[in-house]
Amino acid sequence: MIDTHGRAEVCCAISEEFLPNSSEDCLDVNKRSIKEIWNSDFYKSLRMQLLNNEKPLVCSRCWYEEDQGRKSVREATKNDAGFDCTIDLDKCKENNGYLDSKPKSLDIRLGNLCNLKCRMCNSAQSSQIQKENKVLIELHGKQIFDKDTLDEQDPFVL
Known part of the structure; x- marks a missing residue:
């Protein structure tokens, strides 16, 4: 890929x-x-x-x-x-891992321009997620959760 x-x-x-x-x-x-x-x-x-x-x-x-x-x-x-x-x-x-053959398939991702925001995706693959991440960082800063916040939620996390 x-x-x-x-x-x-x-x-x-x-x-x-x-x-x-x-x-x-x-x-x-x-x-x-x-x-x-x-x-x-x-x-x-x-x-x-x-x-x-x-x-x-x-x-x-x-x-x-x-x-x-x-x-x-x-x-x-x-x-x-x-x-x-x-x-x-x-x-x-x-041959210590050397292959004469070529790759059988190649997944080429030319950019992240995408109109979707699929849950399993990320900002490198989706421009919509990237746009949303920029807004969230502007609103909340880069680190949304700190260790104390996560520790407070610990009893609720399975």
Whole structure:
């Protein structure tokens, strides 16, 4: 997926807080080709972790969903009819995660212009949510809830 900022992400459910700091430039399609990004150290390392049955931190959102008994984006994509994600796993492992093949699909997000404010979306994907967030920040400041407010609500939070 190429997000609205031109960064190539593994998928739409990636846990960005676990991306390495050095990844900003290496995943930027304005600075590197998709071919370079596809076989960057980050992507090769991620493939090797998955091939070794490890659970990469950048995929923690899916692991959490699966641990809760819910269907994750990873599982949904894997089971999509017509989505072929077959690769030569042995060759990929022998080459330290390098792939000769090209990505099977590419989700390119050209901007966040959208007339909707879907609950599951965010300001990077929806201009309407971005507009609403600007108004809220002007009215309330950046931090709406402080620790004391959250502590007061603690008995009501399940």
